[in-house]
Amino acid sequence: MIELKTEIPGPKSRELMAERVKHVARGPFHITPVFLREAKGALLEDVDGNRLIDFAAGIGVVNVGHAENSLVESVIDQSKKFLHASFNVTPYESYVRLAEKLNAATPGQFAKKSFFANSGAEAVENAIKIARTFTKRQGVICFEHAFHGRTYLAMALTHKEKPYKEGFGPFPTEVYSVLVENFEENIEAQVPPSNVAAVIVEPVMGEGGFIPIPALTLGLLRKFCDQNGIVLIADEIQTGFGRTGTLFACEQLGLIPDLLLSAKGLGGGMPISAVTGRAEIMDAPVEGGIGGTFGGNPVACAAALAVFDLFRDGSLLAHARTLGDRLRERLLQWKEKFPAIKDVRGLGPMQAIELQSADSAKKITRYALEHGVVVMTAGTYGNVVRFLFPLSIESSLLDEGLDVIESGLWLISSFS
Helix, strand or coil: CCECCCCCCCHHHHHHHHHHHHHCCCCCCCCCCCCEEEEEECEEEECCCCEEEECCHHHHCCCCCECCHHHHHHHHHHHHHCCCCCCCCCCCHHHHHHHHHHHHHCCCCCCEEEEEECCHHHHHHHHHHHHHHHHCCCEEEEECCCCCCCCHHHHHCCCCCCCCCCCCCCCCCCEEEECCCCHHHHHHHHCCHHHEEEEEECCEECCCCCEECCHHHHHHHHHHHHHHCCEEEEECCCCCCCCCCCCCHHHHHCCCCCEEEECHHHCECECCEEEEEEHHHHCCCCCCCCCCCCCCCHHHHHHHHHHHHHHCCCHHHHHHHHHHHHHHHHHHHHHHHCCCEEEEEEECCEEEEEECCHHHHHHHHHHHHHCCEECEEECCCCCEEEECCCCCCCHHHHHHHHHHHHHHHHHHHHHC
16 A cells, blocks of 8 residues: 655655766656655555555556566576577577467467567567568558657657657658548558558557557458558557456457567566567568567566466456456546546556646646656647556555545646
C-alpha cells in the first residue's frame, strides 16, 4: 500500500535531480521527478523511503511485475555463466530456444523464424529492411497517431512531432502516413500499391492514445496487403505479452500479420526486442544483412525465457483479463461522473481515459504522484491518461491507486 514519508519529490530526489541536470543531457525526459531505490511487484520505493503504486510499469515493460523472483533467478544464473558473447561470434542455445518459443506463440499456422535486437525501434527498422529486401520495393505505409520509435526511420513512421521529431529532420523518404479510416483510398492517393513494401500497424495505438484498431479494419488491411503483395507488420511492442489480456493483441482481433514485433514485456525489464514472421520473408536478407553486437544478449534471452514460463499456465493472463474488466468498469463509472472525461477506450487491461485538455491530464498525473501513484499521459495532444500497471498487481492495490486518481478527478472538476 502507499506510504508517504516526505513530500513528493522528497529532498533526496530533489538533490539527485540537481545532479542529473548538471551531468546528464537535457533530452531524456522524466514522467516523474522521483528517483527510484527499489521496486517489487507493483510497488516502488524512492530514495526518500516513500512507497508508491506503479501504474506505468516502466512504460509497459514489467508486465510480470518488478523483480519477479524466477526472472531474477534466471538473470543471476545466466550472469554467472557468461554475460556476453555476441550471437554473431559464438552462438548460444538460449537465443535459439527463445526464437522457437516466439515462433510457436505468435499468430499464424505457417513456418516462422525470429531475429533479436535490443529495442523496439531496432525491431521496427529491421522489419522494414526485411520487408524491402523480400518485396524489392521501397514504400512503407504507417498511420496517423502511430508511434514506432526514435531512430530515424522509426521517427519517420511516428506521427507526433513534438517532442519525438522536433528539430531532427530531414527524415527518410518513401514513408507515407495515412488515416485508418478509408486507408485504401489514402494509400492509393499517395503511392502505387505496387511500390509498397510494407504496412506497419499497432493493433492498439500506444503513444497515440490507446486507440484500438477495429477488427474489421484490420481484416480489410490484411486483404489489401494480400491482394497487393505487401508485407503486413504488426507492431506489438507495447501491446504484447499480456498487456491487452492475451499474449498478443492480434489474437483477439483476428489478425495474422506477416511479421510481428515484440519488445518491452518480452524481456520483463531486460533490453531485448524481436522480429518474428513468415520464414520465407525473414530469410530474405543475405547472411550478415541483419544483426548487431548485443542483439539477443544471453542475459536478456534468459529473462525472456523466464517471462514465457510465467505466462505458460494461463493464470497471469486470466488475472490480467480480470483486472481489465475491473478497470474498465471503474473508468466507465468515472465517465458518467466527470464531464472532463471525453472517452474511455482500450483493450483488456490496456485502458485509458481521454480528457478535455492536456492541462487536465497533467493535473491528474501530478495529483496522483503527490498522493502516491505513478501514472502516465499519452495521446497526440497529450490529453490521455493511460493505465499500464504490472499485470501481476493485486486487486486491492489497483483499487487503492484508482481511488487516488478519482480524488484527483473530483478536484479538477471542482475548479472547472
